[in-house]
Amino acid sequence: MPEDEGALVSAGMWDRLASAWDAHGDWHAEVTAELTRRMVDRLDPAPGQRIVEAACGPTADGAREVVRRCPDARVTATDLSPEMLAAARRRGGDALDYRVLDVANPDLADGEIDGWLARWVYMLLPDPAAAFAQARRVLGAGGRFVTAVFDEPSANPFFMMPAGVLIEAGKLQPPTPGEPSMFALADTARTTQLLEAAGFEHVEHQSVDVPYAFADGHELWRWVTEVAGPVSLTLAQLEADEVATLRAEIERRAAAFAVGEGYSLPGRALVFAAS
DSSP states (O other): OOTTOSSTTOHHHHHHHHHHHHHTHHHHHHHTHHHHHHHHHHHOOOTTOEEEEESOTTTOHHHHHHHHHOTTSEEEEEESOHHHHHHHHHHHGGGSEEEEOOTTSOOOOTTOEEEEEEESOGGGSSOHHHHHHHHHHHEEEEEEEEEEEEOOGGGOHHHHHHHHHHHHTTSSOOOOTTSOOTTTTOOHHHHHHHHHHTTOOSOEEEEEEOOEEESSHHHHHHHHHHTSHHHHHHHTTSOHHHHHHHHHHHHHHHGGGEETTEEEEOOEEEEEEEO
16 A cells, blocks of 8 residues: 555545546546446435435536436535545536535534435445444434445456556555455445444345446556556556556456457446445
């Protein structure tokens, strides 16, 4: 892990990545479109409800999908990073409200909202159980909670292929079991238990394939160096000759996922819904 990245959801980390994520935002929204639809299906928003998307990133896909389906809902896009939120505002315009908010300690009143969406953030928290309890606190009676996390590493070559190259080269430390990481909530039984312990009932989950399609090697390498979180931050700290060696190995392994001139790297998410 890069030297200062112990806090995987620190505003500073995501502020540094915001410009690149913004530049790739429309592509990433397309990649995850089916996941967004499935999440909003499980949320099932209704007119007049207050809906919050936490950790909305630069596109606020969930919040915008809620507005598209249910224009009379009151929808707020939130993120810990002001830079991510500014990018989301440029895309969402006046259709959404916007607010800087910490998913682990939301500045919201008890029972204030009706629906809560959050994608790929809880597994990065040091205490997801406490954060789940905070989400339960701010939801009113009958409120719906929907989150997406990543399935196990073997189901997600889109990230583990380049990350594995860096790990094998000793440039990136693999996550310690029990600590925050992309895959910390891939155990469905454990995550269900955490949600139930937080006060949620009727917890259910489903898997959603999220293939990452790249038009060519240039697009793949841009994603690896600009958007892939700790992989991108680690590569930015290395010397040019080291990066060149790692790039050659990543491109060699990417050949297994070639589709025409491009690539399709498998990914899989888990969507948990609870009330």
